[in-house]
Amino acid sequence: MGSSVIISEAYLTIAVVIAASILVSSFSMGLIRVQDFQREQLDSYKEKMDTQIKIIYAHAKVGNNTIIVWVKNIGLKSLPLSLITESTDIFFGNITKYLRVKYNDPSTPKWTLSIENDLDSDGRWDPKETIKVVITWVSNLSVGDYVIRIVTYAGTEDEYTFSL
Numbered sequence: 001m002g003s004s005v006i007i008s009e010a011y012l013t014i015a016v017v018i019a020a021s022i023l024v025s026s027f028s029m030g031l032i033r034v035q036d037f038q039r040e041q042l043d044s045y046k047e048k049m050d051t052q053i054k055i056i057y058a059h060a061k062v063g064n065n066t067i068i069v070w071v072k073n074i075g076l077k078s079l080p081l082s083l084i085t086e087s088t089d090i091f092f093g094n095i096t097k098y099l100r101v102k103y104n105d106p107s108t109p110k111w112t113l114s115i116e117n118d119l120d121s122d123g124r125w126d127p128k129e130t131i132k133v134v135i136t137w138v139s140n141l142s143v144g145d146y147v148i149r150i151v152t153y154a155g156t157e158d159e160y161t162f163s164l
Contacts, residue, residue, distance in 0.1 A: 047154045050077035055160035056130065058148055060141055062164050065108070067092065067135040069148055069160070070116065078126040079152075084113065087153030092135055095145045095161070101135055111135045 052075035060067040073079065090101045090111050101109040115123070116130040125131055133150075143164050151157040 044154075048156050049075065051075045051079065051152045051154040051156050053150060053152060053156060053158050055148060055150060055158045058146075058160050058162050060146070060162070060164060062143055063140050065137040065140050067137060067141070067146075067148070069133040069135065069150075070130050071133060071150060071158070072130050073125050073127050075156070076127060078122075078124045080124050081113070081115075083153060084125060084131070089149075089151040090133065090135065091147075091149040091151075092137065093147065095147055098147060098149070099138075108136050108138045 052073075054072045054074045056070050056072050058067060058069045085103045088103070090103075091098045092101050092109065093099055099109060101111045104110055104112055111133055113131050113133045115125060116132045118124075118126075119129055120126065135148075141164055145161060145163050147159060147161045149157060149159045
């Protein structure tokens with residue numbers, strides 16, 4: 001009877017060790033998932049900080065369908081023009097209704113851009129540089145309040161309101 005108690009205790013000890021191992025393993029996997037999620041969130045936040053923009057001025061005239069917008073790169077990252085033209089969303093219209101404007105679309109509304117002050121002449125939109133966005137609207141503008149919203153590929157955005 002003594003050996004059966006020892007064998008039973010050995011089985012129980014092995015079972016407890018296995019159960020503890022499973023519990024620790026599950027807990028570790030959960031921690032790894034949380035750590036991966038936090039890393040992704042941090043990378044996303046860093047990307048947003050690197051791609052900050054500021055609309056510094058917009059100009060248009062009543063009876064004209066062209067709006068000129070100057071946008072400053074106030075982030076930390078240099079952006080190639082191809083990334084801006086392919087992945088930037090621009091919205092324009094009056095305060096109550098505005099449309100998404102497509103880049104260089106054959107029809108209106110559309111927008112184009114150029115770098116106003118390419119400080120190092122590399123053809124990229126570097127920090128501290130300004131781009132000029134020209135929006136060609138679907139019709140001539142009339143007196144009223146207008147809004148421009150620009151959203152980068154990383155989700156950072158700026159909005160500018162002006163009146164004619």
